[in-house]
Amino acid sequence: MSDRPARTEEEVLDAIERRRRRPVRKLLEDRITLSHGAGGKATHTLVEALFLAELRNPLLEAMGDSAVFEAGTGGPRLAFSTDSYVVSPLFFPGGNIGELAVNGTVNDLAMSGARPLHLSAGFILEEGFPIADLQRVVASMGAAAREAGVTIVTGDTKVVERGKADGLYINTAGVGVMERKLDLSPATVRAGDRVIVSGTLGDHGIAVMVARGNLGIEVDLESDTAALAGLTADLLDAVGDGVRCLRDPTRGGLATVLAELALETELSVMIDEPALPIVPAVHGACEILGLYPLYIANEGKLAAIVAPEAADAALAALRAHPLGRDAAIVAEVRPDPPGLVLLETSIGGSRVVDMLAGDPLPRIC
Amino acid sequence: MSMRFVDEYRTGDVAKRLAGEIAELVEPGRHYKIMEVCGGHTHSIYQHGVEDLLPDEIELVHGPGCPVCVIPMGRQDDAIAIAQRPEVIFTTFGDMMRVPASNGSLLDAKSRGADVRMVYSPLDALKIARDNPDRQVVFFAIGFETTTPSTAVTLLRARAEGITNFSLFANHVTIIPAIRAILDSPDLRLDGFIGPGHVATVIGTRPFRFIARDFQRPVVVSGFEPVDVLQGVYQVMTQLRDGRCEVENQYSRVVRDEGNPAALRAIGQTMELRTTFEWRGLGFISQSALKLRSEFAEWDAEVRYEVPGVRVADPKACQCGEVLKGVIKPWECKVFGTACTPEHPIGTCMVSSEGACAAYYNYGRHAGRRRREEAPAPA
Numbered sequence: 001m002s003d004r005p006a007r008t009e010e011e012v013l014d015a016i017e018r019r020r021r022r023p024v025r026k027l028l029e030d031r032i033t034l035s036h037g038a039g040g041k042a043t044h045t046l047v048e049a050l051f052l053a054e055l056r057n058p059l060l061e062a063m064g065d066s067a068v069f070e071a072g073t074g075g076p077r078l079a080f081s082t083d084s085y086v087v088s089p090l091f092f093p094g095g096n097i098g099e100l101a102v103n104g105t106v107n108d109l110a111m112s113g114a115r116p117l118h119l120s121a122g123f124i125l126e127e128g129f130p131i132a133d134l135q136r137v138v139a140s141m142g143a144a145a146r147e148a149g150v151t152i153v154t155g156d157t158k159v160v161e162r163g164k165a166d167g168l169y170i171n172t173a174g175v176g177v178m179e180r181k182l183d184l185s186p187a188t189v190r191a192g193d194r195v196i197v198s199g200t201l202g203d204h205g206i207a208v209m210v211a212r213g214n215l216g217i218e219v220d221l222e223s224d225t226a227a228l229a230g231l232t233a234d235l236l237d238a239v240g241d242g243v244r245c246l247r248d249p250t251r252g253g254l255a256t257v258l259a260e261l262a263l264e265t266e267l268s269v270m271i272d273e274p275a276l277p278i279v280p281a282v283h284g285a286c287e288i289l290g291l292y293p294l295y296i297a298n299e300g301k302l303a304a305i306v307a308p309e310a311a312d313a314a315l316a317a318l319r320a321h322p323l324g325r326d327a328a329i330v331a332e333v334r335p336d337p338p339g340l341v342l343l344e345t346s347i348g349g350s351r352v353v354d355m356l357a358g359d360p361l362p363r364i365c
Numbered sequence: 366m367s368m369r370f371v372d373e374y375r376t377g378d379v380a381k382r383l384a385g386e387i388a389e390l391v392e393p394g395r396h397y398k399i400m401e402v403c404g405g406h407t408h409s410i411y412q413h414g415v416e417d418l419l420p421d422e423i424e425l426v427h428g429p430g431c432p433v434c435v436i437p438m439g440r441q442d443d444a445i446a447i448a449q450r451p452e453v454i455f456t457t458f459g460d461m462m463r464v465p466a467s468n469g470s471l472l473d474a475k476s477r478g479a480d481v482r483m484v485y486s487p488l489d490a491l492k493i494a495r496d497n498p499d500r501q502v503v504f505f506a507i508g509f510e511t512t513t514p515s516t517a518v519t520l521l522r523a524r525a526e527g528i529t530n531f532s533l534f535a536n537h538v539t540i541i542p543a544i545r546a547i548l549d550s551p552d553l554r555l556d557g558f559i560g561p562g563h564v565a566t567v568i569g570t571r572p573f574r575f576i577a578r579d580f581q582r583p584v585v586v587s588g589f590e591p592v593d594v595l596q597g598v599y600q601v602m603t604q605l606r607d608g609r610c611e612v613e614n615q616y617s618r619v620v621r622d623e624g625n626p627a628a629l630r631a632i633g634q635t636m637e638l639r640t641t642f643e644w645r646g647l648g649f650i651s652q653s654a655l656k657l658r659s660e661f662a663e664w665d666a667e668v669r670y671e672v673p674g675v676r677v678a679d680p681k682a683c684q685c686g687e688v689l690k691g692v693i694k695p696w697e698c699k700v701f702g703t704a705c706t707p708e709h710p711i712g713t714c715m716v717s718s719e720g721a722c723a724a725y726y727n728y729g730r731h732a733g734r735r736r737r738e739e740a741p742a743p744a
Contacts, residue, residue: 009696013730016702028709031476035463041708215485274377289485290718337731347380347591349414351728357463357707 021263021339024048039252039297040356044260064185065248066112068178079114081105082173090137090167092211094204094222098137100299101170102144102152103227104250110232111246111302113184114176116148122156122171129167137168148227150174180236186264186305188244194311195269195331196304198231198324199224201254202282202296210285217288219281226300231323235304238317242310247303252356255294257303258331258341259355271331271343271353294343295356305333375413375591383595384418390602397423398554399601400691402544403561404431404719405589411728413591423598426553426691427724429543429647430561432508433460433717434689437643438679440536441466443672444505447534448479450670454497456490457505459483460717465710467677487519487533494523494531503666506533511563513537513655514628517635520657523664534666535656538642540564541572542653548580552692557601559594560586562616567632569624570612577610588616635661643676645713646686685712688721695725702726 007015024045035042052060059067066081085101102119109116121141125134145152152172203224210219228248236243247257258269271294278293286293300323306314311329318324341353391397401407407427410416416425429435445466448455455471462472462483475481480500484490487504494502506516516533523531540561547553560573565586573584583604587597597615604611614620635658642654657665666672679685683705684698695701695714705711707723714720718727 007696009694012696012702016726016730019702019706029473029476031473033472033476035472045708214489216489340731342731345413345591346375346377347413347415347418348377349417349591350732351411351414352730354727357727 017337017339025053035357038356039250039256042357043252044355062185064112065108066114066176068112068114077178079109079112079176079178080173081108081112082171083108084169084171086166086169087208088166089208089211090133092208092223094207095225095299096137096140097168097170098140099144099225100223101172102141102148102150103225103299105172105174106148106150106227106229107248107250107299107302109174109176110227110229111184111248112176112178113180113182113232113236113246114178115233116150116174116176116227116229118151118153119145119172119174120154120156121152123158124165124169124171125157125159126165126167127159127162134168137170144227148229180240182236182240182243184243184245186245186261189261189265189267189305189333190244190307191267191333191335192308193244193305193333194308194329195258195271195333196306196311196314196318196327196329197249197254197277198228198302198304198318199300199326200277200279200282201249201298201301202278202286202293204299205253205296206282206285208297209289215289217285219285221279221281221285224298224300226323228300228302228323231318231321232302234321234324235314235317239306239310239314242307242314244305244307246305249298249301249303251297253293253295253297254303254330255292255341255353256355259353261305262341263339265333266338268334268337268339269331269341270334271341273343274346275328275330277326277328277330294353379592380418380595383592383599387423387595387599387602388420390599390606391420391422392606395422397556397602397605398426398691399423399557399559399598400426400428400547400555401559401594402428402430402540403559403564404434404717405563406559406561406587406594407431407721407724408719409589409591410594411724414728414732415591415594416729416732418595419598423602425598426555427688427695427721428558428691429547429644429689430509430540430564431689431714431717431719431721432512432538433464434685434713434720435538435543435644435647436461436464436507436536436713437645438466438677439643439673439675442468442677443674444534445469445471445474445479446672447503447666447670448474448481449477450501452501454480454482454493454500454502455505456482456484456493456502458485458507460719461505461507463710464713464716487516488522491519491523491528491531494528495526498530500530502531503670504531504533505536507536509538509540509561509564510567510632511561513632513636514567514625517628517631520635520661520664521631524661529663532664532666532669533657535636537636537655538644539638539653539655541575542650543644543647544573544576546647546650547690548576548582550690550692553690555582555691556605557583558585559597559601560584560612562586562588562593562620565614565616565620565624567625567628570614570620570622571624573612577612581610583610584612586612586614586616586620588619634658644689646679646684646689648686680711683712685714685722688712688714695722696730698722
C-alpha cells in the first residue's frame with residue numbers, strides 16, 4: 001500500500017464535505033430507479049442536475065416548497081406550489097389519497113407563509129378503478145378543502161389502460177396569497193436558532209407502510225395527514241418575525257429537511273435525540289424494520305426554525321393549537337461544523353445525520 | 366409490545382457509568398484493539414455514538430460480520446442473471462438491491478425491467494410464490510447463521526406444501542471460518558472480540574471457544590444495544606486486566622451456551638457445507654458457506670437456472686477486504702468518500718447500513734474530530 005498517498009482522517013473528511021457542497025452537475029445513472037423518488041440524495045441530484053439545469057430561473061432556483069412572486073407589477077404577492085400523490089394503499093388508517101393531496105399542497109403553501117386560496121386537481125385513473133372508491137376519495141378531498149379553507153377550482157381527468165397506473169394518481173397545485181410582510185427563508189437562519197417540531201414524528205409513513213399488510217406487524221397508528229394553514233397562522237400571529245423559516249417534513253422526514261437546511265445555510269444543526277417526540281408504536285415499528293423515525297414521512301407536521309428569544313412563545317403558540325399539542329424544541333442551530341447535521345444520542349454520544357442515499361422501500365407518499 | 370425493554374439499554378446514566386469503569390481499566394501507555402465481529406454491532410456503535418464514550422486508548426475494529434459486505438461480485442452477477450429471466454420474480458432483502466455488480470445493481474436491473482421485489486423474510490417470498498403460481502419465485506438467501514434458520518424453515522415449508530415454483534439462491538455463510546481467517550492473518554493485532562450476539566443465539570457460545578483456547582484472546586458475546594456493547598467492552602477489558610482468556614456471555618437474556626437446537630436441526634436437515642466459498646475481500650475460505658442438500662435440488666436456484674458462475678475480481682481501487690479484516694479504517698481506503706460514496710458505492714462495505722464504510726460515512730465521520738476538539742488542550 002506504499003503507493004497510497006497518505007491522507008489524514010481530517011483531509012479525507014474535508015474532501016467529503018467539499019464534495020457534498022458542490023452543486024451536482026451530472027447524473028451517473030442512465031435510467032430512473034426508485035431511489036430517484038425517495039426524497040434523499042438521489043432525488044436531490046435528479047432535481048439539480050436535470051430539472052433545474054434545463055428549467056433554470058430565479059424563482060425555481062429558490063427551491064422552496066412554493067414559488068413566491070408578485071402578481072404583476074405592484075400586485076399582491078402570491079405563493080404557487082404543486083405535488084403529486086401516488087400512495088399505496090389508497091386508503092389507510094387516518095386518511096386516504098384524497099385528503100393527502102389537498103393537505104399536502106395546502107401545507108406547501110402554508111410553509112412559505114401564504115394563506116392558501118385555491119387548488120387544482122388532476123386525476124390519472126386506471127381502467128377498471130371502482131367509481132365508488134373514486135367517490136370516497138373525492139368526497140374526502142371536498143371535506144379536507146373545506147377544513148383547510150381552500151376551494152378546488154379547476155381540474156383534469158385522464159384514464160389509462162389497465163396496468164398502466166396503480167389505480168389512481170392525483171396531482172394538485174395551489175395558489176395562496178402572502179398577506180404578511182415576512183421573509184421566511186433559510187437565508188435568515190442564524191446560529192443559536194432553535195428547531196421546533198409541531199408534533200410526533202413518523203406517524204404517516206409507518207401507518208401507510210403497515211397498512212400495506214406485507215410486513216406481518218400490526219400497530220395502533222393513524223396517518224397524521226392534516227392541513228397546517230391554521231397552525232401556521234397561529235404561530236406567525238404569536239411570534240411573527242421570530243420565525244426564520246418553516247418546512248413540512250414529508251418524504252425523507254425531519255432528517256432530510258434539516259440536512260438541506262444545514263447545506264443551504266452553511267450552518268450546523270444539533271439534534272437532541274431524547275427530545276424527539278415519537279410515539280411508542282412508531283419507535284417499535286422502526287426498531288423491528290430497521291428504520292429511523294427521523295427519515296419517515298409526516299403529512300401533518302411542521303418544523304419551525306425560530307430565533308432563540310422567540311422559542312418559548314413559538315412553542316406555546318403551537319401547543320395551544322390541537323395540531324401542535326405535542327410540539328417540542330428538538331434541535332439548535334450552531335456555527336460548526338458547517339453544512340452538517342449532528343445528533344446527540346440518548347447515551348451521550350453523537351453522530352452525523354445525512355440525507356438518505358436511496359430508499360429501497362416502496363413509495364410511501 | 367413494551368419499548369421500555371429497548372430503552373433500558375439506551376440509558377445515558379448507565380452508559381456513562383460503564384464508560385467511566387472502562388476508562389479505569391486502561392493500563393497507562395497501552396493501546397487496545399477490540400474487534401466487533403458483527404455488522405449489527407458496527408451499526409449500533411455508530412448509530413448511538415458509542416465510540417464517543419470510550420477512552421482514546423480503546424479502538425473498536427470493525428469485523429467481517431456484515432452479510433451484504435461479504436457477498437462477492439460474481440455471486441451478485443449470478444443473482445442479477447437469474448433476476449433478469451422473464452419468468453422470474455426475484456425477491457431479496459432491501460440491502461442487496463443497491464450492491465454493485467459488474468453491470469449495475471439489482472435496483473438497476475429492476476429499472477431495466479427485471480421483476481425484483483424487496484421482502485423482509487423468505488416466508489414473504491414463499492407467499493409471493495403461492496400467490497403467483499404461473500411465475501417462478503427466487504429468493505436471494507444471504508446472511509450468517511442469524512438468517513439461515515428462516516431460510517431453512519421456508520424450504521421445509523415449501524416442500525411440505527408442495528410449492529414448486531419457488532427456489533433459493535443460497536449464499537449463506539458461517540462466521541467461525543471467517544474469524545479464524547482473520548486470526549490467522551499476520552497483519553492484524555487484536556486484543557479481544559465482541560462476539561456476535563445474534564449468531565450465537567443460533568450456534569451458541571461454544572463454537573467461539575477456539576479463540577480463547579488457540580489464540581488466547583477474550584471473547585464476550587454481546588447484545589446490540591449501546592449499553593450491551595459497552596458492557597461487552599468492559600468485560601473484555603476486565604479479562605485483559607486479569608490476564609484471562611475466556612468466552613463470556615453478556616447477552617444471556619437471549620443467548621444459551623448450546624444455541625438453538627431446533628434452528629440448528631432445520632439448517633442441518635436442509636443444507637450442508639460447501640467445500641469452499643469466495644468471500645468479498647477475504648478470498649476463498651474452505652467450508653465457510655452452505656448449499657442446499659441434494660434432496661432439495663428442486664428448490665435450488667443454482668441447479669434450476671444456468672448462471673454465469675464466474676469469479677469476478679473486485680474493482681482494483683476497492684479495499685473492502687482490508688476494511689472487512691479490520692486492517693485499515695474506512696477512511697484509509699483510497700476511494701473512500703471520493704469515488705466510493707453511499708450514493709455510488711464501489712465496494713459492498715459502502716452499501717449495507719451494517720458495512721463499516723457506510724456506517725462511518727453516514728454516522729461516524731467527524732466523531733474523531735469532535736473528540737479531539739472537545740478534549741482539553743494539553744498543558
